[in-house]
Amino acid sequence: MTTKTLNIQVNARNRAYALDGTSNDKILNLGLSNAVDLPYECGSGTCGTCKARLISGEICDQWPEAPGRKFLKLKKGEFLMCQCAAKTDSVIEVESFVHTMEAGACVPAPLKGRISSVKLLTPDVIFLQIALQQTVDFDAGQFMLVQFPEIVGFRGWSMVNYERHAKTLDFVIKKKPGGELSEWLFNNNCDGVEVDLFGPMGNATFYSRLAKNILCIAGGSGIAGIMSILSRASQDGYFSQYNGDVFFGVRTMKDAFFLDELSVLRGECGEKLNITIALSEEAAPDDARTDYPLLTFDQGFVHEVAGRHMEDRYQNLRAYLAGPPPLVNGSIGMLLRARVTTDNIRYDKFS
Ligand SMILES: Cc1cc2nc3c(=O)[nH]c(=O)nc-3n(C[C@H](O)[C@H](O)[C@H](O)COP(=O)(O)OP(=O)(O)OC[C@H]3O[C@@H](n4cnc5c(N)ncnc54)[C@H](O)[C@@H]3O)c2cc1C
Numbered sequence: 230m231t232t233k234t235l236n237i238q239v240n241a242r243n244r245a246y247a248l249d250g251t252s253n254d255k256i257l258n259l260g261l262s263n264a265v266d267l268p269y270e271c272g273s274g275t276c277g278t279c280k281a282r283l284i285s286g287e288i289c290d291q292w293p294e295a296p297g298r299k300f301l302k303l304k305k306g307e308f309l310m311c312q313c314a315a316k317t318d319s320v321i322e323v324e325s326f327v328h329t330m331e332a333g334a335c336v337p338a339p340l341k342g343r344i345s346s347v348k349l350l351t352p353d354v355i356f357l358q359i360a361l362q363q364t365v366d367f368d369a370g371q372f373m374l375v376q377f378p379e380i381v382g383f384r385g386w387s388m389v390n391y392e393r394h395a396k397t398l399d400f401v402i403k404k405k406p407g408g409e410l411s412e413w414l415f416n417n418n419c420d421g422v423e424v425d426l427f428g429p430m431g432n433a434t435f436y437s438r439l440a441k442n443i444l445c446i447a448g449g450s451g452i453a454g455i456m457s458i459l460s461r462a463s464q465d466g467y468f469s470q471y472n473g474d475v476f477f478g479v480r481t482m483k484d485a486f487f488l489d490e491l492s493v494l495r496g497e498c499g500e501k502l503n504i505t506i507a508l509s510e511e512a513a514p515d516d517a518r519t520d521y522p523l524l525t526f527d528q529g530f531v532h533e534v535a536g537r538h539m540e541d542r543y544q545n546l547r548a549y550l551a552g553p554p555p556l557v558n559g560s561i562g563m564l565l566r567a568r569v570t571t572d573n574i575r576y577d578k579f580s
């Protein structure tokens with residue numbers, strides 16, 4: 230297929246943007262890489278947040294079965310910007326206000342990398358490191374879209390590490406039964422495999438100028454972005470002034486990982502950082518408390534455990550949630566009932 234150069238005009242509620250791109254560029258990625266902060270959440274076809282309406286021109290939908298299409302009014306010309314590229318010069322309309330990114334923002338861009346390290350953390354979670362061809366800046370709590378050769382579509386993965394000018398990106402990936410990429414990762418030797426990336430993405434980000442207590446609720450591989458947030462907070466000495474409450478949910482002790490790393494962070498950050506491991510399918514064995522004296526263990530679904538521990542402690546607080554949709558939805562419900570405002574609830578739903 231030949232690549233055409235074309236112009237896409239985005240009419241947002243507040244103003245219009247003219248973007249020069251090609252017929253290969255997904256419209257969301259084109260806007261974001263030009264520092265135009267188009268609306269999105271997953272960046273990968275499931276949530277429907279990136280919907281726009283085609284006013285004129287022609288587009289090509291690269292994933293017509295995307296689950297996010299259920300949120301669209303197809304008869305009105307709505308489409309998902311994260312899955313569609315323009316075929317001709319086009320004009321599209323986005324319902325919301327759209328602003329340009331602030332000076333100094335980590336503007337997403339296409340990147341290339343190679344898998345440089347793979348390690349099994351539990352029977353269904355792997356640690357995976359990607360060495361980049363170029364350095365990248367990202368904010369604590371952000372994610373990348375990653376595409377493997379021969380596997381169609383990009384997947385969102387949250388970074389575990391946090392540093393400026395990063396040369397490598399660390400991820401933890403949970404095996405999704407029947408999931409195309411995760412099954413492939415568990416059944417093949419992926420060391421050295423070259424991958425395409427796009428990012429950094431995501432608004433569940435942490436900065437020390439936030440100046441609020443933070444509450445983190447994560448399930449399984451959702452702990453990835455929370456590790457990045459804790460790492461940044463620790464580097465900045467954030468918990469000398471503000472409270473941090475972290476709840477990490479897993480089914481049983483054999484599904485738990487990063488407990489050594491969490492203990493180190495707790496040791497560095499001191500008593501204002503509380504880290505609780507919530508086990509949904511068993512009580513914590515006695516040796517867990519002996520092995521990890523700086524961590525707290527409790528039994529139950531992680532958002533319910535968080536609700537019990539946080540009672541009356543929601544003042545001046547920003548919450549970060551990450552993991553499977555039932556965990557994120559349950560946590561949002563709990564936080565809204567506790568009168569935490571929506572602008573202080575940031576999440577990544579691993580749909
Ligand atoms: C913001 C965000 C952050 C995430 N962070 C993590 C993380 O840190 N660790 C982790 O384990 N998981 C994370 N996930 C979930 C992850 O992106 C995958 O959904 C999960 O790993 C399962 O992938 P799979 O290929 O095994 O499953 P599949 O069910 O085969 O595919 C899942 C996803 O891949 C994409 N996809 C599949 N087919 C196509 C296609 N034909 N065209 C285009 N796209 C397609 C879609 O986004 C789909 O939802 C995150 C998700 C989001 C939205």
Ligand code: FES
Nearest residue numbers: 272276277297311
């Ligand atoms: S951002 Fe496009 S469907 Fe989620």
